[in-house]
Amino acid sequence: MIPIQIIRENPEEVISRLAIKNIDATDALSQIISLDDQRKETQRKMDDLLSQTNTLAKEIGNLYKLGKREDADALKEQNTQLKENAKMLEVQLSEIQEALQSALIQLPNMAHLSVPKGKSANDNQVVRECGEIPLLSESAQPHWDLATRFDLISFDLGSKVTGAGFPFYKGQGARLQRALINFFLDEAIAAGYHEIQPPLLINEDSGYGTGQLPDKEGQMYHVGIDNLYLIPTAEVPVTNIYRNVILNKSDLPVKNVAYSNCFRREAGSYGKDVRGLNRLHQFDKVEIVQIAEPSQSYQILDSMIEHVARLLTKLELPFRILRLCGGDMSFTSALTFDFEVWSAAQKRWLEVSSVSNFESFQANRMKLRFKDETGKTQLAHTLNGSALALPRIVAALLENHQEENRIRIPAALVGYTGFEYITLPNT
């Protein structure tokens, strides 16, 4: 939610920054400002009346004490009348507030000025390419075939026991998963992040806090009997820790890292993009989340990008970094960089991380603030990024590092897997 003060103070900036996301907010803003005017006006009138009723109530109390019962009764009647008027205004006010809130909540976050204009993923800007794209032999296989041949992952068992998109990891496949999780967590801890293990189910309030609700409801698994949602990312529980919290300036930046399973319904996905590990309903991810002072958030965004780049370099995977264009960005983000690794056998780029600065958009929704040096409370900035999501990393590791009859584990990971090569079963 864009803070109303920003809209009031600087509507032109809001309009132009929303235009980067291909949104014409001119009408919406003037509607919002007029609703806000009505809100103030109505509230002022109501406060006036309440002030009068408060004064009268005190007088009545005094009159009773003095034994002037008739005078008191007369005032009582007067006060009842005032109270009724105040009640009417209260109803009006809550209607106006509801309309204002729903208008505000429909506005996406403003794009940062560095965001390129554009409509789709084709307009994203490649800002960096790192690593060498491996030349594989003719017999190189995509990861789903490797996973079967080396007996690492069973998609069929997943379908049998749960459904498509819920694979079983087995043997060296399972150990590789565990190794990656520990590697990512240790790297984050070394970079100063604080490890958190969050719950995997969240309530409705948390869904609103980070913006999954109301509009992305269909993307989450819902446990109806308890009205809880399975988390689509650890970002949701980890950021919502700070819902309705006022931090001290000295607490910032808050740097948290969490490993979790992630659950996504991925309604509407289909085709070759979802083959194998490319798109799952349940997957593992290590997420980094920071809460920062506004003046530092972009510097912190850079440091998060370097952190993710370092992980991919250590895993010896060729990758590129994209600056997302306005049309490809999420509703809540102000600036997003995507990381893609090259999948050598599929011959395509796979998105493995998305690092974003939300500025005060999430903070405003969930009332996450901090006290600055003058003792004033103001909204903090929130940032998060995947560091990293496992399935496509596994896909790329298997494909890019495949050799004749084995798959090489990158050196940085050997201490975690306990083996240097994935080998064929029964050899």
Added chain:
RNA sequence: GGAGAGAUGGCAGAGUGGUCGAUUGCGGCGGUCUUGAAAACCGUUGACCUUCACGGGUCCGGGGGUUCGAAUCCCUCUCUCUCCGCCA
């Protein structure tokens, strides 16, 4: 799952219908004293809306109600604690 108790400011903890946004203690901040610190003493100390300001309004877990007037009474939801049951 059954029975009971409770939810008040950063924390602890008073307050059971009238001047209570709330006694007090701790903590925090500022000051006196001190070479410095501690102790002691004095002062100060919540959030939100509105206003240039003065001021006004809202908030005692959430929501609703009774009343001229609610932290205090009633309804409801959520959460916490104790006991019993079940259980990794």
